[in-house]
Amino acid sequence: MLEGKRLAIVGVGTIGEALLRGLRRAGVAVDVVGSVRHPESLARVEALGARATCSNAEAAAGADVVVLAVKPQVMPRVLDDLAGHVRAPALVVTVAAGVPTARVEEALGQVPVVRVMPNTPSVLGAGMSVLCRGRFAGDADLALARALFDRVGRTAVLDEGLMDAVTGLSGSGPAYIYLVIESLAEAGVKVGIPRETSTLLAAQTVLGSARMVLELGKHPALLKDDVTTPAGCTVDGLMELEEGKLRVTLLKAVVRATERARGLAPRREGA
Ligand SMILES: NC(=O)c1ccc[n+]([C@@H]2O[C@H](COP(=O)([O-])OP(=O)(O)OC[C@H]3O[C@@H](n4cnc5c(N)ncnc54)[C@H](OP(=O)(O)O)[C@@H]3O)[C@@H](O)[C@H]2O)c1
Structure with a gap:
């Protein structure tokens, strides 16, 4: 479905780069052109095996899929750049937090738009992306966008009304989990484990626990019970977490x- 397609990534920053690296890592043979704001960013994009430009219109010309991966506040300017340069059947995929599909349609006309909330582990093929479609996007458009993000992790489809909630959970979520890993590793150091080993223990424990939930399909509370021996040490640790109000x-x-x-609804920069 993706092979041979022309992909434009408008804004190859953290998330655009994660997507591009993830696609390369998955061996997807797509022809990619990426646009950036600063000329000094061009070499970074070329090093990822893409053509690079500072012209958004040039990037979008002839593309089958145009991914909009700029900050929400930059979106109005980018949509102005692209107006008249993107037409159906080209598919527009927006990953900007808080920007509705209707805003993109209003600027670009009757083009199929799919809104996606990915996250940075996409770079390793371990991303979580949630998709919803705009008014003019059909099943084939959604399937094409999904095929793109399936190559860099797992995908789900939800109503657009839930996209801000998705942003708060899986979009921002890696940052929460890094904080947990950092804290567990620090705790390991506190109880005498060398830092490098402590970080390994913390990160692998998070990875393994996530795999248990996903692959066994058991409720996390039941998996927690399996670790918690009556009058054992885990229950003492859990008591501290409850007292510290970790859940809430x-x-x-x-x-x-x-x-x-x-x-985060887009306003013009400086407005
Ligand atoms: N970061 C995340 O974890 C994450 C997760 C999900 C969704 N998102 C969404 O992804 C979008 C991008 O976020 P990010 O964290 O990747 O931002 P970022 O790292 O700041 O990257 C933004 C990119 O946009 C480029 N850019 C800025 N103005 C431009 C313009 N007028 N035309 C073309 N390119 C332009 C920048 O170019 P230069 O490199 O030259 O400065 C940069 O490469 C946001 O809307 C965010 O809501 C982010």
Whole structure:
């Protein structure tokens, strides 16, 4: 489905680069052109095996899929650049947090738009991307966008009304988990484990636990029970986490990030 397609990535920053690296890593034979703002970024994009330009219109010309991966506040300027240069059947994929498909359609006309919320582990093929479609996107458009993000991790489809919530959970989520890993590793150092080994223990424990949930399909509470021996040491650790309000803290983190995503609707820079 993807082989031989022409892909434009408008804004090859953290997430555009993660997508590009992930596609290369998966061996997907797509012809990619990436655009950036600063001329000094061009070499970085070329080093990823893509053609590079500072012209968004040039990047989009003749592309089968145009991925918009600039910051939400830069989106109005980029949509202005692309107006008249992107036409159906080209598919527009926007990954910008808080930018509705209707905003992209309003600027570009009746083009198929799929909105995606990916995350940075896409760079390793371990991403989580949630997709929703705009008014003019059909099943084939959604399937093409999904094929793209399936190559860099797992995908799910939800209603557009949930995209801000997805941003607060899986879009921002890697940052929360890095904080957990960092803290567990620090704790290991506190109880005498060398830092490098402690980081390995913490990260592999997070990875293994996530795989248990995903691959065994068991509820996390039941998996927790399997680790918690009566009167053992795990229950003492869990008591500390409950006292420290870990659950409600994580819950509030997702709620706050969701609310923030809602407030990211694009305005012109400087406005
Ligand atoms: N980072 C994440 O974890 C994550 C996760 C999910 C979704 N997203 C979404 O992905 C989008 C990009 O975020 P990011 O973290 O990747 O941002 P970023 O690292 O700051 O990258 C933005 C890129 O856009 C380029 N750019 C800026 N102005 C431009 C213009 N007028 N025309 C063309 N390119 C332009 C920049 O070029 P230069 O390199 O030359 O400065 C840079 O490469 C955001 O909308 C965000 O909501 C991010």
